[in-house]
Amino acid sequence: MPLQILEAKLAAQLKALPKDSQRQFLSLYNKSPGKLPFSTIFKTNALPCGSDSPVGAVYPTICLINHSCVPNSHNNWNDNLEHETIHAIRPIEAGEEITIPYDKGGCTCLGCSLPPPELDDSDARRLQIQLLDAAIGDPYRIMSEPREVLRDCYSMLQNLNEEFGGYIGILGARLYYDAFQISIAHGDQARASVFAKRAYESRVLCEGEDSPEAQRVRSLAMKPARHMSFELASRQWRRSKDMVPKSLDTESFEKWLFKLDLPRDLR
Numbered sequence: 001m002p003l004q005i006l007e008a009k010l011a012a013q014l015k016a017l018p019k020d021s022q023r024q025f026l027s028l029y030n031k032s033p034g035k036l037p038f039s040t041i042f043k044t045n046a047l048p049c050g051s052d053s054p055v056g057a058v059y060p061t062i063c064l065i066n067h068s069c070v071p072n073s074h075n076n077w078n079d080n081l082e083h084e085t086i087h088a089i090r091p092i093e094a095g096e097e098i099t100i101p102y103d104k105g106g107c108t109c110l111g112c113s114l115p116p117p118e119l120d121d122s123d124a125r126r127l128q129i130q131l132l133d134a135a136i137g138d139p140y141r142i143m144s145e146p147r148e149v150l151r152d153c154y155s156m157l158q159n160l161n162e163e164f165g166g167y168i169g170i171l172g173a174r175l176y177y178d179a180f181q182i183s184i185a186h187g188d189q190a191r192a193s194v195f196a197k198r199a200y201e202s203r204v205l206c207e208g209e210d211s212p213e214a215q216r217v218r219s220l221a222m223k224p225a226r227h228m229s230f231e232l233a234s235r236q237w238r239r240s241k242d243m244v245p246k247s248l249d250t251e252s253f254e255k256w257l258f259k260l261d262l263p264r265d266l267r
């Protein structure tokens with residue numbers, strides 16, 4: 001929308017608000033002050049109401065939160081509550097700044113202010129994460145080489161853990177959901193159920209128990225075969241939900257889960 005039109009719309013909406021709400025809006029940071037103050041305040045602060053939504057909203061407190069490439073919190077539009085939520089995704093010290101991710105980097109945040117060798121390592125990991133993400137989302141590979149895609153999921157998880165100090169956040173939730181989809185498309189309800197449970201736990205951390213997506217993934221963890229792509233690609237990994245091995249140590253369980261170098265009877 002052209003800024004002039006946005007300016008006029010915002011002016012009309014602001015006029016209808018109580019005086020203290022108008023003052024709150026006008027006190028928000030404006031990174032491009034000039035002749036169109038309402039629209040530039042809006043552009044500096046608005047968060048989308050949902051990931052693909054063309055609608056944005058501003059908030060008196062959430063809009064005070066700065067960006068970080070290594071954030072300690074997560075923001076999410078909750079469609080049921082019809083509100084933006086903020087959840088801590090790692091322990092936050094008293095007095096420590098709350099941060100969420102919304103910029104592209106090249107700023108003054110913790111991640112961008114690392115010394116050069118560490119910054120190079122971080123950049124390389126982020127590139128690797130991007131490449132793996134694209135490779136994991138390739139539907140042709142999911143059909144024809146699912147084992148390799150599951151291996152990519154494992155590599156992505158290692159990169160996320162390293163980059164975010166073990167707090168894999170929403171990227172972790174998405175990754176576990178990808179692994180769920182690969183498993184269920186080939187009929188493996190056991191792995192699918194474990195992956196969906198992990199996706200649920202990561203979602204709850206980022207978005208809260210009342211997140212609609214967290215609840216959706218929770219029900220898939222209980223009944224994975226209800227997913228629309230159950231056995232859509234093949235039945236070659238066919239396994240019922242109760243066939244999760246019970247006596248493996250952590251390392252062997254991860255190897256089983258991601259199908260890494262396993263003896264044939266455990267695959």
Ligand SMILES: C[S@@+](CC[C@H](N)C(=O)[O-])C[C@H]1O[C@@H](n2cnc3c(N)ncnc32)[C@H](O)[C@@H]1O
Nearest residue numbers: 029031044045063064065066067068107108109
């Ligand atoms: C929603 S406001 C954040 C709150 C604002 N910093 C304030 O003082 O109220 C977004 C703007 O804050 C600034 N900002 C946010 N995170 C930043 C960071 N990590 N380093 C530098 N500026 C940042 C940028 O100008 C950005 O467009």
